[in-house]
Amino acid sequence: MIACPRTLFWIVLLVAACFLAGTTSGAASVPAPADGPGLTVVMDNNYPPFSFRDANGELVGISVDLWRLWEQQTGENVQITGLEWDDAIRRMEAGEFDVIDTVFYSEERGEIYDFTAPYTDVDAVIFFDADLPGISGLDSLDGFVVGANRGDSTVKELQEKGITVRKYPSYEAVVSAAKAGEIVVFILDKPGGVYYLHREGIQDRFHYSAPVIRGQLHRAVKKGDAALVTKIDEGFASIPKAAYDDLDRKWYGTPVAEPADLRLITFFAIVAVLIILLLVVLNHTLKQSVAMKTEELKQELDHRRRADEALNRATQKLGFLNAITFNDLQNAVFSLSGFLELEKSLPADEKTLAYRQKQAEILHQITAMLRFAKNYEDLGMKPPVWQNVSQTFLIAISHLDMAGLRRTITLDNLEIYADPLLERVFLTLAKNVLLHGKTATEISLSCKRTQEGLVLVFEDNGAGIPLAMKEKIFERRFEGKKGLGLFLAREILSITGITLTESGTEGQGARFVMLVPEGAYRFTDNS
Known part of the structure; x- marks a missing residue:
């Protein structure tokens, strides 16, 4: 069984995996056997460090090297195919392959597959925006749009809990979506998720939770083929321990100091x-x-x-x-x-x-x-408090599907003294973009100091608001269900003396300006 990497070197060694694949595969991997009939194996092609494509498009990883060692021990050819995970599952179920690797056991899969012994432990964790507090487990995801790899067993568990899931074809696609701001929360197996966060250079923008799902990697065959399961397990059991140790050093590296020294x-x-x-x-x-x-x-x-x-x-x-x-x-x-x-x-x-x-x-x-x-009814019932504007804004828009809008936030750790219903103000402004922005493709939240106080600006590049409607949108009216949300937003802000106006240009986008008086804002240290 492959040993789990040491915690201290986990992140650094995963980032090095792709480089190691290109520099050591020619010297350390076992050559593939000659062409001929043999065992056909399918696995995920986007699951580092176990199986993924290197810079040359070759399928590499721990699981690939293990099968090459299995070939050497058994003398039987193995044809390995790497596919997107949901495609690999579909074609395995269609009978195109003898074995599927990098697979978790579940009761549903247990009805159609026989599983080999596990060969490593893998934890699934929740990755979330560093400015977004309160994410601690699956039950805390209610109301969020959660990104996931299509075909992962975690998708079904999330859907059974009533959580909205946005599925992507690969781990790389999930992390790319997070980088683009399409999602602020996603769930992946920890090794692959950490690898792609570092490869995309956004590791500092995200945190991850404690493990929410603990699993083990297996190989699986068609239900009822116990003889093939035994053959596979015996082949891997015959691989010398020294060969496993070599693979550990190849993919996880060698620590500079022993744990006791550290x-x-x-x-x-x-x-x-x-x-x-x-x-x-x-x-x-x-x-x-x-x-x-x-x-x-x-x-x-x-x-x-x-x-x-x-x-x-x-x-x-x-x-x-x-x-x-x-x-x-x-x-x-x-x-x-x-x-x-x-x-x-x-x-x-x-x-x-x-x-x-x-x-x-x-x-x-x-x-x-x-x-x-x-x-x-809750307005003013609780005393105002200092609130981090960036965090409050992210929490507000996390309840909306803002995937089609690019966002820019430049607030420099700004806090303002406002009613606890400040989140509802930002929710109202964001909903206004989705309902009336029409052609809007981006939103921004920024601030600037002036002689009158701090100017906090929320704007979009959508249709904008006609000049004649700039003050009417804040009136308390029920006709057509218009104006109520912005009326409430203005009232909430006015509790601590903050004003709300609209100064955008029709055809260029809406621009809501909040003037925060002196003494009602501050910039906190990043620590």
């Missing part, structure tokens, strides 16, 4: 760093303690003052909301009662039908008003 070096390094840090802290503590305490007290008092002011404004807005909502409901109920009375005195003729239609319209109006009140 632990000792790490221990002394940590001790040295702790001593240095302790000396630095003792040297500065007395000078900084008074200044730090004074600044903390000042910030606390400032936060409390802002919270009190925001809560007072929210109370006034809630009083206004209660008044107009009650008045609207009262008028609607009165109208409905009148039509009901008229209906009682008339037969079921055309007028009666007309009255019934009026009743339905009034009920629809009441429903819309109740929905408005529901959306607005």
Whole structure:
């Protein structure tokens, strides 16, 4: 069985795999046997380091080299074919091959295949945008569009949990989609996922979770062919341990220091760093303690003052909301009662039908008003908080399918002091692009300091908004279900004194400008 790579060298050694394939395959691999009938094997052609195409298009990897060793031990020819994974599964089930390699066991596959003994452990993990918190397991993916390799056993498990899956033909295609911004969350086997993230140069843009699915790689044959399973297992068992060790060194490399040496070096390094840090802290503590305490007290008092002011404004807005909502409901109920009375005195003729239609319209109006009140009821009920704008924006758009839009975010770790419903503001603006942007292909979120405060701009390159509609889109109206979302967005921002206007040019795109007053924004250190 192939040993799992040492954790400390995992990432570096996977990136080196493609280079090693080109530089050592000619010297270290066993030559293929002569042409002739033999065993036909199919495997994934995009699954490093086990099977993938090198720079010359040749199929290389651990699994390929293992079959060459199997040929040498058994004297039987092996014809290896590398395909996209879903194509490999389909053609194996059609009977075109004797064996399928790099396959996980599942109950569904167990009904059509007999499996050999496993030869390595592989974990599937969730990769997600580094600015996107809260991803911890499969249950945390609800509401996200999750990328996956078409044909992987993980696809079915995700779909059974009701998770939206966007399938791609290969691991490389999944990572390329993540690089292009089509997806912010995807699930792959860890070795291949880490390899392609490094190859595409975006390893710093993504984090990955603890293993969500643990599996083992097998070879499998058509159900009922136990003799072939035994033959395959015995052939691999006959390969000398030294040959397996050579493959480990070829594909995983040789560590510079043994684990015990690394632990000792790490221990002394940590001790040295702790001593240095302790000396630095003792040297500065007395000078900084008074200044730090004074600044903390000042910030606390400032936060409390802002919270009190925001809560007072929210109370006034809630009083206004209660008044107009009650008045609207009262008028609607009165109208409905009148039509009901008229209906009682008339037969079921055309007028009666007309009255019934009026009743339905009034009920629809009441429903819309109740929905408005529901959306607005949490506004101002909790004190404002400092929020990372980039993270809040990414969380908001993660509930939408923004694959067709290129996005640019330049915020320099900006935080603003706003109502906890800030996420709904960005969700409303993003929905506006999808619903009304028409020709939009990109969106951007940027900021700039001015004398009046910080200008936060969300814009797209779509159809834009006519001049006559620039202020009307923020009005509270129910006709045609327009304006309500932007009305709420403006009200949410106004809790902490932030204004919202639209200054784009029709035909060139919408441009929503949020002016954040001094003291309501800050730029945090990256650490």
